[in-house]
Amino acid sequence: MRRRTVDWRRLWRQVHLWLGLLLGGWLALIGATGSVLAWGPELIRSELLWRHPYRRQALDQPRLPLSQVVAALQQADPTIQLTDLRLIVIPNFRYPHFLVPLRRSGGIVYKIDPFDGTVYQPYRKTDLWIGLVSAFHENLLLGPRGLLLNGWCSALAVVLLGSGLWTWWPRSRSACWRSLRPRRGTPPRRQLLAWHNLGGLTGLPVLLLTTTTAVLLVSETITAGRLAHWLGEPAPVVPKPGRPRLGLDQLVATARAAVPDLPLVLVEPGFGSGEPFVAAFRSPRGWAQAAEVWLDPADARVLLVQRGDTASRGKRFEVALDDLHFGLTGGWVTKLLYTVGGLTPAGLFGSGLYLWWPWRRRPTAPSPSLG
Secondary structure: OOOOOOOHHHHHHHHHHHHHHHHHHHHHHHHHHHHHHOOHHHHHHHHHHHHOOOOOOOOOOOOOOHHHHHHHHHHHOOOOOHHHEOOEEOOOOOOOOEEEEEOOOOOEEEEEOOOOOOEOOOEEHHHOHHHHHHHHHHHOOOOHHHHHHHHHHHHHHHHHHHHHHHHHOOOOHHHHHHHOOOOOOOOHHHHHHHHHHHHHHHHHHHHHHHHHHHHHHHHHHHOOOHHHHHHOOOOOOOOOOOOOOOOHHHHHHHHHHHOOOOOEEEEEOOOOOOOOEEEEEEOOOOOOOEEEEEEOOOOOOEEEEEEHHHOOHHHHHHHHHHHHHHOOOOHHHHHHHHHHHHHHHHHHHHHHHHHHHHHHHOOOOOOOOOO
């Protein structure tokens, strides 16, 4: 009795087919929004400035110190307490204004002009066009359930990409060239298959990178950073509570002195009991150009400094995940690659659906093998 062997190519072809039909529409939408978000810093800055341009008297007018920004916010809304200030975004390459999300606001963000202290009407992330695109990309506008759904679909998308590569992999160099060359005179369906192969192979590196990092980002969000903690993070340094604290401007100056070569982008003022003052620094050039400084708010003593390659593995992992997923490192070339890679799934889904549909109607005339 002959032993039956598994036809792995045929098996993975079926896996690729049905996963493509199941995930194709979702992957096309997520890829298109990802292409937009590759230009996120530029689009966010443009939209915020379009809504509320700077109010300054001269181009060289200095920005307001952080203490005046907090005072202006409390003057505009006297119900705001210092303990409500979880973090304050400093004007940077992405955000042109001071942004203050409150602990008790349920997603509301206050925006303050950095030159005259005008406090604008608070808004939510989805009130911005680019914020709506970002929220759809993150959780399909379905909240935590959408985030979990994106995680599972991203994991299946990794299998989809791997099965496509296995199905295409030719048996010889000449077969490889034939499978990627849409030659004239051949049937249109065969030419479309060549374009499908060429598009899939071209977009594979970006798509595989973004889907893999998406799985890790969702896992980190759901597990509250367990993987980064497992990779290694320094023990949290908690200052002694109950002592009078220094002013915000003095703490900011101390943090800037600890990292003088990078721009300050965010602070966690630490107004709660036993909370440190945390300052985050970041350059748009990539994850190696980032730092974090922890200070004791009572005496400005440096508790912890993490930056670039000297940071803990867990911290580097967290920063690199976001940069790699959205293409935020490498400049314009990376952004262009991510833009093209994000638009590839729409073409692959359309061509794959067209190739599959006649096959379902005429099962007696399958497309010839290119292997």
